[in-house]
Amino acid sequence: MIQLTEVTLMRGSKVLLRETDATINPGQKVGLIGANGCGKSSLFALLRDELQSDHGEVSVPQGWDVVSVAQETPASPRSALDYVIDGDTRVRGLQQALEAAESAGDGQALARLHGELQDAGAYDIEARAATILAGLGFAPDSLSRPVSDFSGGWRMRLNLAQALLCHSDLLLLDEPTNHLDLDAVIWLEKWLARYSGTLMLISHDKAFLDATVDTIVSVEQQQLISYTGNYSSFEKQRAERIRLQDIEYQKQQQKRAHLESFINRFKAKASKAKQAQSRIKQLEKLEDLLPAHSQSPFSFSFFEPPKLPNPLIKIEHVQAGYGDKVILENVHLNLVPGSRIGLLGRNGAGKSTLIKLLAQAHPPLAGSVETSSGLRIGYFAQHQLETLRADDTPLAHLVRLDKNATEQQLRDYLGGFGFNGDAALSKVAPMSGGEKARLVLALMVYQKPNLLLLDEPTNHLDLEMRHALNLALQAFSGAMVLVSHDRFLLSSVCDDFYLVDSGQVAPFQGDLDDYRDWLLNQTASEVASKKTQSANNSGPDRKTVKRLEAEFRQATKGLRETIKRAERQMHQCQQCLQDLEQTLADTSLYEDSAKQQLRDVLDKQQAATQQLQDAEAEWLEAQEMLEQQQAEFDRAMAS
Structure with missing residues (x-):
């Protein structure tokens, strides 16, 4: 050890x-x-x-x-x-x-x-x-x-x-x-x-x-x-400890009231769609975990934009790419105030290309992009960290945006992003990636955008800053398009998902669990496609092919049964965890008299989580072995 x-x-x-x-x-x-x-x-x-x-x-x-x-x-x-x-x-x-x-x-x-x-x-x-x-x-x-x-x-x-x-x-x-x-x-x-x-x-x-x-x-x-x-589990334990020990938690009540109001408004207009219900669950989880972040050094919100034109951007029949290379075809997108879109898609599918098109960093190759008067774009991408002036301070960067504000006003604003005291006067050059990202976000927020284009905004941000950004995005009244590998952020701030795949951009019907299933199905389809191609190019006669395929199915029967068993186990564990989450939402569980019951529930949650991870590992291992054997079989058939 x-x-x-x-x-x-x-x-x-x-x-x-x-x-x-x-x-x-x-x-x-x-x-x-x-x-x-x-x-x-x-x-x-x-x-x-x-x-x-x-x-x-x-x-x-x-x-x-x-x-x-x-x-x-x-x-x-x-x-x-x-x-x-x-x-x-x-x-x-x-x-x-x-x-x-x-x-x-x-x-x-x-x-x-x-x-x-x-x-x-x-x-x-x-x-x-x-x-x-x-x-x-x-x-x-x-x-x-x-x-x-x-x-x-x-x-x-x-x-x-x-x-x-x-x-x-x-x-x-x-x-x-x-x-x-x-x-x-x-x-x-x-x-x-x-x-x-x-x-x-x-x-x-x-x-x-x-x-x-x-x-x-x-x-x-x-x-x-x-x-x-x-x-x-850590957040729940820490939140409960702070509830019992830290009177400072009271300062979070204003944020709780705001978030409760947002949840209630969202519930009132949400459909019964799976994505909507998933979003509500994430918002309620954020509300429950506010005490765990009561001592966060970060606290900020987006200003109300001067204008909220409708629509902000309208895209029709757009072809996007670089030079002669076309990446996206026939894109239709209408962004209005309140749009909250998360972009999904595999690496290289064109998510960043779409973001850059919306940011007007690249013109369309064909089609129409209409922008409204009064449009203010807040664009965040990792390359913008390098546009900061290395010899300047956070305060100097902000002064260039607003020469009329007092130094104290700008210092107070920077404090919400963690640049307190001497940090506001420190040069950018030696800053960490996280500090530079916070400064770029601070500069973007200060300019009162009505359209946010966020390409992996949480890279380099620590958990507390991510939580503060999540809360700020809940209250943002403009439109937002987000690319992120942070699934908690995606599920809690996005109302709709769009899938970027095969040169197309289309609404995705489902939540992030459905997207994971889509990825797995895509992999399986690609394997099947390769199998078909191999069969078309192979020499054995039809009778021999059928016999060999039957032998292969028999040889891999155990793996297929393992995959089905693991899938059943995963489903049972997920249902158990959902039930335990409902149990943990009961406030009486956190009273002194129920401490043992709380520990028992947390132990069950840990055990179910471990069982789910074990089942997922067993499923993945069996799936990979099956795909490997399938590939070997296909190669043998092709030869």
Whole structure:
């Protein structure tokens, strides 16, 4: 096990951890959370033996392979596939030793090295690396491209692929979803569900934490506090503790009243559609968890726009893309005040292209884009972090927007985004990604937009800032189009989803669970399509094909039964968790006399969550084995 005993950790004169203890058991999956700058990444460096504690002891089992994601990627001429495999230094070392033994004609060494390569997984390493890269969004024809061809975000995906490929007893992942789209995040969740080692994960993505961890370690007032269960369970426990202990909770009542009003208005006009009901549930969950965020340093809201023309933007028969490359065809979209649209679609389908079209960053290739007089666009994308003036301060950036406001007014405004005191006068250059993102958001909000175009706005934002952004978006009166891999944000602020796929943009009937099912069905359809193509190009006669297919169905019968059993188990666990959520909504459960009952319900929730994760892992493993055997069968038939 990993043991921290009375550990004190300092960076310069700042105390990050003070005489704190923690225990992490083998196979445990831990979410490490806390405000930016509290010491999470430094704790990772401590576990990698890159830092030494200033006091106390840190014990990691001797002989454990500790793997984390490299933060830098050289502009290498190596192909993407070779670069990922290079991360497994053991395999590469054995391969070099084998080449030397072959040159020397050392038969004894050759026999030994072949055995060690087999044990190290060298003979299927290319297939495993290609599978991981495909899951992270790399197209098959991109695996041979040099690393230098890829942008920074894609290079970080290559580094993540390296970490996932290597054998590890302890896997340290620091914000692994920052450069991923929703499809890749869902794939990574499934991969981590099957991971058998010890996982420590830093993330500000609630849904990702809920799906991947069974324990939360929270950095609070320089201490490591452990909570049993996933992030949602942590929020409930912390919210209840604050309700009982913190009188400061009363300052949240104004926000609660506002959110209750919003929920009631939404309920009054919502249909019985699944998406509408899902949205109501997320809003009510936000209301219940307000106490857990009562001490957040962030608090802001969108100003009422000077005008709300209707419609704001009208798109008819639009063709969008770049140069001669057409990405979207025949797009129709009418954005009116109150529109809240979340864009879904696989990587490269054109979500960002549509956002840029709406932002007028690129003209349409064909068709009509009509904008109303008085349109004010608030556009947030990651590249805008680089447009900040490195030598200027947050205050100086804001002064350029409003020379008539007093310094105190601007300082008060910046304080809602965490730029208090000297932070408002600090230069942008040394700021973290999270600080720059907060500043870009602050500048956007100050300009009173009536149309928000948000492309992955939560990248680099910590949990408290995400919560503040979520609350602010609830009260926004204009229109909004959102691309995000943060499913909690998508489900709680979007009324409608649009699917971007195969060059088309169309309303998506369903919620995010339905979208996950759609992704799985798409994968299955692609496998079936390949099977059909192979059959059309194959030589065996019809009778032989039927016999072989029957034999294949019999051989894979066990896998198919496992998949059906896991699906039943997943459905039962999901129903159980829904029932437990209703039980936890009963306020009498939080009275002193019901403490044991509350603990029992939370234990049942944790057990059901674990059973759901186990069933999902079993389903995914069986599904992947079936697809692998199907692919092998198709190749055999084609040959």
